[in-house]
Amino acid sequence: MAAQIPIASAEAALSLTLAVVASSPGPLLLLDGELNIVAVSGSFAEAFNIDAAGAPGKPLSDLGGGEWAVPQLRALLEATISGAATIDAYEMDLTRQGRLTRCLVIHAERLTYLDLENPRLLVAVTDVTASRADAKARDEALRQNLVLLQEVRHRVANSLQIIASVLLQNAKKTQSDETRGHLRDAHQRVMSVAALERQLAGSGEPNVELHAYFTALCESIAASMIGDHDQLSLVVTGSLGVVEARVCTSMGLIVTELVINALKHAFPNGRVGKIVVDCVVQGPNWTLSISDDGVGMPADPSQIRVGLGTSIVQALARQLEASVETSSCHPGTRVAITHTRIALVEGDADRVEAATGVARPAA
Structure with a gap:
């Protein structure tokens, strides 16, 4: 009661x-x-x-x-x-x-x-009418900016492809083998950036999935520089990983330079072989490597030339705060670009995966 x-x-x-x-x-x-x-x-x-x-x-x-x-x-x-x-x-x-x-x-x-x-x-x-209206207005402005950015990237990609086509046409017309080589290299550099801009325009995301980007990039390089795909192959391996667009631009240019270099020098006299582009991502750390099974580096270090491509790779690696290591594969050559933000020890890979949501590559 x-x-x-x-x-x-x-x-x-x-x-x-x-x-x-x-x-x-x-x-x-x-x-x-x-x-x-x-x-x-x-x-x-x-x-x-x-x-x-x-x-x-x-x-x-x-x-x-x-x-x-x-x-x-x-x-x-x-x-x-x-x-x-x-x-x-x-x-x-x-x-x-x-x-x-x-x-x-x-x-x-x-x-x-x-x-x-x-x-x-x-x-x-x-x-909360006013605050919801403000949030809606912000979302709409963000959506419009995203659409505009996608359109700009789409136009940039189209413009870059036009420039690349002009370079390739000029390469075909020139009588100088050296000039033709430089124009073809410039064509591929422009195409690597164009491929990235097209992917960004299509996804609408500020970040880039590396495996998909490298696959598209290598398909472009192979289509324009490999005449016989039964003789030479270009493949992409590695785990899924996402990086910022600015980082991906530099990584794409590195891949372009090293793949072009391998196509030029690793397979003389019709040698059969393969080039592998591999990227392993562990949280904020990543390793990008380009390896081939070609003739390898000269035994005499004095015969190793440091050309424009090597200088470009070194400069891009410095921008990415990454290190470059070149080694012999027996046969062939491997160039690895490594970016380390967190030093990993035994068992740390699981903690990085838990903290970042980025899965480790399969063994």
């Missing part, structure tokens, strides 16, 4: 509660167990054009022009008044005829006090 509350004490408590609600600077409603209005704050009445004096005693569903008669809101309030739930942040649209729809966040809690036979529900209302 519920405890009996002295009438004077109950009336004093209710009077104090009503005074607190009425003077609240934020929109508040006090409801009884039947979801009838006990009191509304002045700020609520002003915000929603409600007659504060005439509201008490009315059902919540009759408030205003009936716009508060939302079945889901009523169900949530009934669950709260019964003690089965608490409304922490229920978002709803308040639709009023002839007026702007407003986005509201509702908080409701059953008041705990001694008069158990007369439960009360305190409802706080926050109008």
